């Protein structure tokens with residue numbers, strides 16, 4: 001690891017970890033999935049209501065590290081109101097970002113989520129940041145389980 | 150502080166671990182993760198390299214002098230293991246890949262022949278997955294049930310109810326000597342005596358005990374005792390199953406193949422006696438010799454001195470960490486090995502682990518392959534520092550400083 005952890009543990013991430021947004025469960029919901037990070041035991045449940053191809057509402061539940069929780073909190077805020085296609089595009093951009101394959105200076109659709117860029121210097125933590133997005137992709141595909149392995 | 154420790158010369162010892170002198174994230178490496186895997190001192194690495202350079206061949210292979218010499222070195226290592234745990238005979242020392250394989254051997258060979266539908270298997274609440282899952286597989290196959298010896302909030306087994314937990318159907322007790330997640334040293338001898346009195350076979354997981362305590366299987370009087378080379382300053386890929394001779398003799402082989410047979414024909418195959426019966430195929434010879442060298446190395450340091458050093462370091466670390474506001478030690482048994490698990494208020498252990506890593510401090514963060522222990526203690530995961538003979542008070546101080554930094558970042 002080369003990066004200073006402060007580059008990753010920025011105020012926004014710490015704040016979302018402390019006060020996660022969209023925390024809880026939607027009942028009823030149209031889509032749901034459970035995500036697991038078997039390596040560290042983090043788990044996350046996503047519930048969504050998709051109406052006319054748009055994510056009308058989304059909530060997450062579960063326990064995990066600050067990176068995981070902040071990522072889920074920011075993700076739910078970012079995809080709410082977006083179309084399924086837009087959300088999938090964001091998921092693939094986010095994955096590219098944390099693997100160091102997306103330059104935040106180039107055009108993208110993930111807005112302030114580029115603040116997770118620091119994760120790329122912590123390879124063992126990439127899965128924590130990606131777990132909510134992997135779970136979202138599974139939920140949108142109609143799969144009940146997602147895993148980072 | 151270090152002057153108060155038993156007289157182990159940690160500075161001299163550290164010189165035998167080149168990794169400890171290698172900068173890590175541009176810092177001094179502080180290795181507090183020996184419970185995950187112990188580092189190997191240079192003499193052990195040299196011994197293995199010497200074997201590979203000048204002695205390498207296969208064992209138990211006919212008339213070549215080279216093979217005979219390799220066999221002798223390999224069997225000498227077995228004798229070192231025997232003496233190390235005071236087993237009566239080298240016939241009772243079976244090489245395995247590690248603790249996990251040793252426990253699976255018992256569950257598969259002894260278990261499948263002796264466990265029937267309706268039987269009960271008794272395990273402690275603080276087992277590593279390695280002493281849970283093989284028994285669950287056996288229980289599912291045979292229709293047996295698993296019962297658990299509970300523990301208190303401190304991480305001590307509740308033994309008052311043991312007499313009731315052991316029933317006429319209880320066939321086996323699986324018990325860890327030292328908990329890898331909590332550090333608890335279990336009163337194995339007393340528990341084994343109770344189990345034995347009721348005809349229960351005892352299987353002890355010694356993976357975390359052998360690095361910290363002198364172990365005497367005759368004194369413990371257990372039926373099986375398993376441990377891994379890599380937690381004992383030896384290499385990965387080698388481990389040991391000690392088993393009482395009468396039991397091992399009555400057990401069927403587990404893996405079949407070369408080395409474990411006396412003769413093979415289409416009509417009838419006969420097996421080797423002990424220990425060969427349980428050692429099919431080519432073993433990890435260099436690793437076995439390396440484990441022998443590790444035992445020599447530890448014996449030269451002195452097992453009692455190591456135990457005293459570890460105990461003093463644990464006491465110091467416990468005192469220092471307890472002083473950090475918001476830090477809670479998980480596992481506060483009266484008898485503990487130098488394994489210190491903790492949680493920090495409001496900070497997940499993976500975040501603690503990542504920041505410590507950046508500070509050059511290697512610890513384990515997670516569930517420690519003991520998810521039922523995490524569930525019992527109502528924590529998702531812990532951060533665990535483990536201390537061994539090359540650690541010193543400065544390592545504890547570095548840990549404390551880094552933990553204060555975590556708190557500063559997380560506010």
Ligand SMILES: Cc1ncc(COP(=O)(O)O)c(C=O)c1O
Pocket residue numbers: 184185246247248249250277279280325327328329354356357377379518
């Ligand atoms: C108490 C305990 N039992 C069993 C094991 C498994 O050992 P191995 O992976 O070497 O087979 C470990 C290692 O983590 C352990 O700590």
